[in-house]
Amino acid sequence: MSEFASFLEKNKAAWNQRTDIHVRSGFYDVDGFRQGQTSLKPFEIDLLGDVADTSILHLQCHFGQDTLSLARLGAKATGVDFSDKAIDFARGLSQEIKVDARFVLSDVMALDLGQKFDLVFASYGVIGWIPDLQKWADTVAQHLEVGGELVLVEFHPLMWLLDEQARVPYFYTAQPDIETEQGTYTDGGEGASITSCWWNHSLSELFRCLKSAGLEMLSFEEFDHSPYPLEGMVEREPGQYIYRSRENQHLPYCYAVKARMKG
Numbered sequence: 611m612s613e614f615a616s617f618l619e620k621n622k623a624a625w626n627q628r629t630d631i632h633v634r635s636g637f638y639d640v641d642g643f644r645q646g647q648t649s650l651k652p653f654e655i656d657l658l659g660d661v662a663d664t665s666i667l668h669l670q671c672h673f674g675q676d677t678l679s680l681a682r683l684g685a686k687a688t689g690v691d692f693s694d695k696a697i698d699f700a701r702g703l704s705q706e707i708k709v710d711a712r713f714v715l716s717d718v719m720a721l722d723l724g725q726k727f728d729l730v731f732a733s734y735g736v737i738g739w740i741p742d743l744q745k746w747a748d749t750v751a752q753h754l755e756v757g758g759e760l761v762l763v764e765f766h767p768l769m770w771l772l773d774e775q776a777r778v779p780y781f782y783t784a785q786p787d788i789e790t791e792q793g794t795y796t797d798g799g800e801g802a803s804i805t806s807c808w809w810n811h812s813l814s815e816l817f818r819c820l821k822s823a824g825l826e827m828l829s830f831e832e833f834d835h836s837p838y839p840l841e842g843m844v845e846r847e848p849g850q851y852i853y854r855s856r857e858n859q860h861l862p863y864c865y866a867v868k869a870r871m872k873g
């Protein structure tokens with residue numbers, strides 16, 4: 611058993627609990643999605659460009675809306691997640707809306723599909739659940755064609771330190787922040803008590819891991835708002851959220867990395 615196995619088991623249980631709540635939430639608006647709305651946000655839409663006929667591996671796909679949004683745009687999409695409830699729901703949603711995508715149940719750090727993709731995509735709240743970022747970057751590299759690209763859009767590691775109840779350090783520590791929350795980041799599930807483990811990853815750590823996996827950076831951008839409304843945030847402009855307590859400060863909330871697999 612790896613040193614992180616018990617933390618990962620906790621997180622898997624937490625994501626199963628959250629999935630039950632999220633699929634019914636206004637936050638994820640599954641009904642709107644069924645009717646044809648995309649779940650993708652402007653940052654990644656810009657970076658991904660035209661994905662028609664592109665093979666895409668979507669890491670930590672949750673219950674599949676982004677994977678299926680990519681498939682609706684013509685991509686050959688594979689979503690991976692370690693939550694069986696999320697993967698079951700994603701498969702059902704795919705059948706229901708008649709949009710073809712493959713969903714695989716796996717820990718992303720142990721993934722070995724024996725296949726290479728044009729693109730690997732992951733977004734918003736992914737690497738903080740990963741205790742060993744080098745393993746995550748190696749998974750990306752292992753599944754990319756030479757010349758294939760990673761698009762990662764993520765909450766900024768500094769953002770978690772701006773929250774009023776912030777407890778996490780900026781730099782990675784092997785010991786996670788273990789928190790029990792009442793409910794989740796969406797509406798609904800107020801009675802649920804959910805315990806999960808979080809590791810903050812600095813930008814320099816991310817860049818180092820990608821480089822050592824064999825990826826070269828094509829672009830890196832930082833954004834001054836979140837496209838998702840998280841706790842304590844207000845809508846500054848339509849679709850742009852910032853912390854209420856930091857309204858007068860110009861701060862980073864998200865970043866986007868595009869990196870290419872070297873030969």
Ligand SMILES: C[S@@+](CC[C@H](N)C(=O)[O-])C[C@H]1O[C@@H](n2cnc3c(N)ncnc32)[C@H](O)[C@@H]1O
Nearest residue numbers: 625670671672676691692693717718733735739
């Ligand atoms: C915040 S969600 C990602 C949101 C995603 N952008 C979406 O489409 O909704 C994080 C996801 O990471 C998954 N996850 C966390 N740790 C994982 C791991 N080690 N392997 C695979 N999936 C993992 C969770 O099950 C969850 O579905």
